[in-house]
Amino acid sequence: MLKYIAFLIIPMLSFAGDSEETDIVQRTINFFLFAGLLYYLLVNKFKIQNIFKDRKKSIADKLNAIQEKLKESKNQKNIALEKLEEAKVNAKAFLATSHKESKMLLEKMDLDLQAELENLEKSYKDQTNIERRKMVRQVVGEVLEELFNTDSIKIDRDKFVDIILKKVA
Numbered sequence: 001m002l003k004y005i006a007f008l009i010i011p012m013l014s015f016a017g018d019s020e021e022t023d024i025v026q027r028t029i030n031f032f033l034f035a036g037l038l039y040y041l042l043v044n045k046f047k048i049q050n051i052f053k054d055r056k057k058s059i060a061d062k063l064n065a066i067q068e069k070l071k072e073s074k075n076q077k078n079i080a081l082e083k084l085e086e087a088k089v090n091a092k093a094f095l096a097t098s099h100k101e102s103k104m105l106l107e108k109m110d111l112d113l114q115a116e117l118e119n120l121e122k123s124y125k126d127q128t129n130i131e132r133r134k135m136v137r138q139v140v141g142e143v144l145e146e147l148f149n150t151d152s153i154k155i156d157r158d159k160f161v162d163i164i165l166k167k168v169a
């Protein structure tokens with residue numbers, strides 16, 4: 001409290017002098033008082049140094065946070081690159097496997113196709129044999145019918161049956 005009173009009384013005393021003298025002394029005292037008052041208020045009350053220290057600390061904290069994020073992003077980048085390399089290896093393996101599977105499928109399809117063609121050929125031969133037999137029967141039947149119906153050749157049916165049975169046996 002005495003400090004405040006001293007700061008108020010000293011400027012009053014400095015103005016109490018004669019008017020003939022120059023006022024440089026009073027102005028100098030007032031300047032020092034003003035500077036001291038500013039120093040006292042700014043340094044002690046508001047603690048400007050602490051403000052600057054806090055600012056410096058906050059900047060350092062932000063810088064550390066940014067560096068941590070940078071390290072984390074580099075780690076994530078490295079992990080992503082490792083995964084990319086792994087994916088490339090897997091892709092090559094899948095590609096090789098798919099080529100092998102496609103070759104196996106083609107071979108199986110070729111075998112199935114050849115078997116189907118053989119079956120079709122066999123079926124065709126069987127069908128042609130059946131049709132030939134039908135045609136032979138039909139032609140033989142027509143020829144025999146003509147022979148039996150015409151009067152030029154007289155063959156008894158009983159004799160004809162005997163002839164056929166002898167050929168068959």
